[in-house]
Amino acid sequence: MPPAAPRPPLLPLLPLLLLLAAGARPAAPPHRPTFTCGGVVSGESGFIGSEGFPGVYPPNSKCTWKITVPEGKVVVLSFRYLDLESDNLCRYDFVDIYNGHANGQRIGRFCGTVKPGALVSNSNKMLVQMTSDANTAGSGFIAKFSAAEPHERGDQYCGGRLEKPSGSFQTPNWPERDYPAGVTCSWHIVAPKNQLIELKFEKFDVERDNYCRYDYVAVFNGGEINDAKRIGKYCGDSPPAPILSERNExxxxxxxxxxxxxxxxxGHYKFRPKKLPTTTVLPTTTTVPATSIVKPTAALCQQRCKRSGTLESNYCSSNFVITGTVITAITRAGSLHATISIINVYKEGNLAIQQAGKSMSAKIIVVCKQCPLIRRGLNYIIMGQVEEDGRGKVFPNSFVMSFKTKNSKILNALKNKTC
Incomplete structure (x- = not known):
């Protein structure tokens, strides 16, 4: 695992950020604005910040900002600084961004110190809500909002609601030139209640990174950004396998x-009937939805549960090799669905890895829930295969063992060898 990027120093940024927030010229004397818990703001542009910024934000609070820009325009929100308690699922302290002022689609949830790109609403209204629990850690955030023209082909903004039976979507500037830096686009595809959505990417070239931390495409079942419903996270120059939704969104x-x-x-999408005729065969490349349940065969799970081979003999035959801590383990239909907080990645394959702040995690399925046996809170070396949706799959003959620090030396040696 590459070393984590150092947290950006707060103090050198504050004079400039505070000057910007105050609307002062650089040459003017410093003026420190007062940021309160939420508020109603409007205009062509402005700044919002967590209560007490740049001091530590208070515990047990929920602050809501309602932003309105002139009619006919959309809101663009850019984080200038972000420092909230880090958690791979953003469960404790976080900032939520929504379209509109009430009951709008959530655009994103953020925590840690990694700033997202520009966030764009689908109307002239946006809602920002920051929540903190009893234990706070960090200086909060400061963000600038501004008004922009609604997205058009070739402009740097994109996204929207797609309700036609079939259609296409693409990155800004496609295909004339590269997509711009610092943008966030969300396409919400909605089919009739009795239909599913089939999604295929025709061409795909997004900045490559082993963990898709910088530029990426993420696809979710449903209408909001929710880690539990994420089908996959993609980057690089290989198109993702075709995706079939679990429901109608x-x-x-x-x-x-x-x-x-x-x-x-x-990318292209089309609606399809929920129940296929018995004569119809699903394409073999269709992605299994992330929330589907793997039903193990009785014969497979009646095999004797005994690890075979060694670290060396299993390394090359496995799609992925990681070390990590089991943080959740839920039994479903005889299989164990687990979330692994990653210590190190030695072989990634197509394993979908979630990055939040400095933490990384992956989802795996132990097909036979007690073979191999893993327990929540313990550290393991896990080798296995990868489903088309990016989840790890561990069979009775997969290599899993308790992880000790002394194992790192041999794993590092295997990482550098050619299979």
Whole structure:
């Protein structure tokens, strides 16, 4: 695992951020604005910040900001600084961004110190809500909002609600030039209640990173960004396998950071009946929905549960090799669905890895819940295969063992060898 990026120092940024927030010229004397818990703000542009910024934000609070820009325009929100308690699922302290002022679609949830790209509403209203629990850690956030023209082809903004039976979507500037830096696009595809959505990417080129931390496409079952419903997170130059929704809604999020860009992508979708005729065969490349349940065969799970081979003999035959801590373990239909907080990645394959702040996690399924046996809170070396939706799959003959620090040396050696 590459070393985590150092947290950006707060103090050198504060004079400039506070000057900007106050609308002062650089040459003017410093003026420190007062940020309160939420509020109603409007205009062409302005700043919002967590209560007491740049001091530590208070515990057990929920602050809501309602932003309105002139009619006919959309809201663009750019985080200038972000420092909230880090958690791979953003469960404790976080900032939520919504379209509109009430009951709007959630655009994103953020925590830690990694700033998202520009966030764009689908109307002239946006709601920002920051929540903290009893234990706070950090200086909070400061963000600028501004008004922009609604998205058009070739402009840097994108996304929207798609309700036609079939259609396409693409990154800004496609195909004339690279997508711009610092944008977030969300396409919400909604089919009739009795239909599903089939999604395919025709061309795909998004900045490559082993963990898709910088630029990426994420696809979710349902209408909001929710880690539990995420089907996959994608980057690089290989199109994801075709995706079939679990129900009648899909959300596609594209995010680019403020550095490297690439060609981008074009994707196509179409609605299809929920129940296929018995004569119809699903394409073999259709992605299994992330929330589906793997039903093990009785014969497979009646095999004797005994680890075979060694670290060396199993390394090359496995799609992925990681070390990590089991943080959740839920039994479903005879299989164990687990979330692993990753210590290190030695072989990634197509395993979908979630990055939040400095933490990384992955979802795996132990097909036979007690073979191999893993327990919540313990550390393991896990080798296995990867489903098309990016989840790890562990069979009775997969290699799993308790992880000790002394194992790192041999794993590092295996990482550098050619299979």
């Amino acid at each position: 899909l959300l596609i999020q594209f995010l680019s950071d403020l550095s490297l860009t690439a060609d981008g992508f074009i």
